[in-house]
Amino acid sequence: MKAKTPSESRTITTDMVMPSETNHLNYLFGGELLARMDRAAYITARRHSRRIAVTASVNHVAFNTAIPVGSVVTIEAQISRTFNTSMEVFIDVYIEDRISGIRTKANEAIYTFVAVDDTLKPVEVSPIEPETEIEKQRYDAALRRRQLSLVLAGKMKPSEANELKALFDN
């Protein structure tokens, strides 16, 4: 299969935070943010694979900054690496200052999707060719994240997670 670049399937969504989407402290409810990120990441995985994609795991979520009601939230999702049938999607979340318009990063997350056919059987996806420096860094680190996720899911023996083990051997 021909390699594709992350920018070909990048998905950017911008939406605001309504009162019904907040917790009792008037900040964006975490579950609402997870759903927004999942939707953007799904579109990215679908654009890359041209298949139905299902969320296989949420590998990492960092709620670094609380997002107040009324905020304008931009979510950028792009493929960081593909394997055989799975795709790691990296999600960056930004909020913008109302007066200056300056955008700051609020949160990030990493999801894994699997492309499936109509019977939900996993199917192969195109490889990804990172272009920018950050895309290359995320591509390189994705193998460790995959191994960690598979070990935690009980789908890989810790002794087989060579890339992950190398982190602790240095």
Ligand SMILES: CC(C)(COP(=O)(O)OP(=O)(O)OC[C@H]1O[C@@H](n2cnc3c(N)ncnc32)[C@H](O)[C@@H]1OP(=O)(O)O)[C@@H](O)C(=O)NCCC(=O)NCCS
């Ligand atoms: C995700 C799913 C398709 C995987 O099916 P499976 O029978 O475990 O398939 P396999 O073991 O062959 O794994 C398929 C791929 O998923 C990856 N995978 C499975 N579990 C994973 C996990 N916890 N973390 C990272 N990758 C995972 C495998 O590594 C493999 O990737 P590869 O082909 O690139 O090497 C299946 O578990 C499923 O349908 N889950 C439900 C999904 C769902 O309902 N999501 C929420 C709504 S969309």
